[in-house]
Amino acid sequence: xxxxxxxxxxxxxxxxxxxxxxxxxxxxxxxxxxxxxxxxxxxxxxxxxxxxxxxxxxxxxxxxxxxxxxxxxxxxxxxxxxxxxxxxxxxxxxxxxxxxxxxxxxxxxxxxxxxxxxxxxxxxxxxxxxxxxxxxxxxxxxxxxxxxxxxxxxxxxxxxxxxxxxxxxxxxxxxxxxxxxx
Amino acid sequence: xxxxxxxxxxxxxxxxxxxxxxxxxxxxxxxxxxxxxxxxxxxxxxxxxxxxxxxxxxxxxxxxxxxxxxxxxxxxxxxxxxxxxxxxxxxxxxxxxxxxxxxxxxxxxxxxxxxxxxxxxxxxxxxxxxxxxxxxxxxxxxxxxxxxxxxxxxxxxxxxxxxxxxxxxxxxxxxxxxxxxxxxxxxxxxxxxxxxxxxxxxxxxxxxxxxxxxxxxxxxxxxxxxxxxxxxxxxxxxxxxxxxxxxxxxxxxxxxxxxxxxxxxxxxxxxxxxxxxxxxxxxxxxxxxxxxxxxxxxxxxxxxxxxxxxxxxxxxxxxxxxxxxxxxxxxxxxxxxxxxxxxxxxxxxxxxxxxxxxxxxxxxxxxxxxxxxxxxxxxxxxxxxxxxxxxxxxxx
Numbered sequence: 001x002x003x004x005x006x007x008x009x010x011x012x013x014x015x016x017x018x019x020x021x022x023x024x025x026x027x028x029x030x031x032x033x034x035x036x037x038x039x040x041x042x043x044x045x046x047x048x049x050x051x052x053x054x055x056x057x058x059x060x061x062x063x064x065x066x067x068x069x070x071x072x073x074x075x076x077x078x079x080x081x082x083x084x085x086x087x088x089x090x091x092x093x094x095x096x097x098x099x100x101x102x103x104x105x106x107x108x109x110x111x112x113x114x115x116x117x118x119x120x121x122x123x124x125x126x127x128x129x130x131x132x133x134x135x136x137x138x139x140x141x142x143x144x145x146x147x148x149x150x151x152x153x154x155x156x157x158x159x160x161x162x163x164x165x166x167x168x169x170x171x172x173x174x175x176x177x178x179x180x181x182x
Numbered sequence: 183x184x185x186x187x188x189x190x191x192x193x194x195x196x197x198x199x200x201x202x203x204x205x206x207x208x209x210x211x212x213x214x215x216x217x218x219x220x221x222x223x224x225x226x227x228x229x230x231x232x233x234x235x236x237x238x239x240x241x242x243x244x245x246x247x248x249x250x251x252x253x254x255x256x257x258x259x260x261x262x263x264x265x266x267x268x269x270x271x272x273x274x275x276x277x278x279x280x281x282x283x284x285x286x287x288x289x290x291x292x293x294x295x296x297x298x299x300x301x302x303x304x305x306x307x308x309x310x311x312x313x314x315x316x317x318x319x320x321x322x323x324x325x326x327x328x329x330x331x332x333x334x335x336x337x338x339x340x341x342x343x344x345x346x347x348x349x350x351x352x353x354x355x356x357x358x359x360x361x362x363x364x365x366x367x368x369x370x371x372x373x374x375x376x377x378x379x380x381x382x383x384x385x386x387x388x389x390x391x392x393x394x395x396x397x398x399x400x401x402x403x404x405x406x407x408x409x410x411x412x413x414x415x416x417x418x419x420x421x422x423x424x425x426x427x428x429x430x431x432x433x434x435x436x437x438x439x440x441x442x443x444x445x446x447x448x449x450x451x452x453x454x455x456x457x458x459x460x461x462x463x464x465x466x467x468x469x470x471x472x473x474x475x476x477x478x479x480x481x482x483x484x485x486x487x488x489x490x491x492x493x494x495x496x497x498x499x500x501x502x503x504x505x506x507x508x509x510x511x512x513x514x515x516x517x518x519x520x521x522x523x524x525x526x527x528x529x530x531x532x533x534x535x536x537x538x539x540x541x542x543x544x545x546x547x548x549x550x551x552x553x554x555x556x557x558x559x560x561x562x563x564x565x566x567x568x569x570x571x572x573x574x575x576x577x578x
Contacts, residue, residue: 002324025259027255027256027259034248034252038244039238042247043235043237046235046237047235047431059247060247060254063248063251063255064251064254067251067255081393111230123234126227126230126234130234141235141358145228145231145235146232146236150198151196152446166192166193166198170189170191170192173188173192173195173227173228177220177226179225180227181421
């Protein structure tokens, strides 16, 4: 059970109080805030980068930059929305700067399931299709499919129109289904 | 039969349909094999995505990553250079790690070997003592270890460097080396260097010395550029005259009244040391008016013996005054009037007049003015004031 909020994407919970305390220089409040959302943010980073090593770096940089720019946290929304947008912006910037991951690029130690093969290796077609998608589309998939957010909540997180969200999700599902079935 | 649109299927998959729309879509999927197969394909994609991207992160790994963030944020808050992510996440080479166990004490080495480095594992949460404001939650050991033993971090340690111990412990005690801070950049880096402060101290001391010198000796006159020819001639002649005067003064035996400590000595010395205003400021020398005492001339000392007073009266100075005009009778201003012995020079004023004090006797006066032929005349100067007139003709 989530120690902070049962629905961190929709319910701010104690986020606002922790942000205010962290803005006053309370490191304990800041670290508590970061720990509350670290698992969700890690999943986002993993989906945005599709690479263990890059995800670790993105996770680190996102939290460090979040600690630096706490004054920009909107007070009317959960902190997780702001963290997700920050991670996406960083991932897009790095992707533009460094380029997509090449097949020969060494990756970090990918987490294994029960000591077996890495999780991503079982369906290379899906992974290859995901790698071709931009970071914003991967964020949509994670929010709608993995985090099970509603269209309105996805629209609030990504600050996009809900109709546009539905249309893009439909296109992405058709694309992925076509690649996997083929 | 009308099939489901992609938007309807997507909305049904995401539970975005409610009420009658949801029921109709469910009934259509039950009856339409084509839409059902499409729906199943999309469900398979969603399941794969959840399996790929929705995995629960390992608790220990998350603890380690959070510790890196907390170390970086704490360093940032303390004003220290925040370690880069690459510095925190140092992979462990398998061939080097077993060589030095964590409990082993690094021996002291000779200075020649101090440049060598080894790598050794860093315990979890290393560096925490440098950031005492880290909350206690960071120090809590992770409880769930679903993965095998994590890869320990390595840090590079100069072998035998006693300053490398983390808490300043002497060699021979167990301790971990501190990762040296990166040099700061920008103004902070410049101000943190010792040489910058030494240079600033030197500049301040130099400025204080210059100020003290100015207060003690006054502001020196600084002239830029090349001076006019007549000023160079005047200063050169003045220097010659000063040399002669110095030699004459040295040849003259000191009088009794010139002994150190006497009031007359200080007064006379002050008068002798006082520079001539005409030399300093290129102005015509001030000559006393008729019946007015000469401020430059030393006052006669009442303590001087009679012989000295007689000698002083014998060498009483006279005054040569005159005016310089051109052939039309117009006064010439700024003409240079030279007295050969003793060597002196004054300039004529706006009315073309000048005055020179000199000892009585035959004196040679030379008048020079730009664009005019110089005139030299020998005058017999007696006691008192001698009035004369010079007329300068244009130079050929």
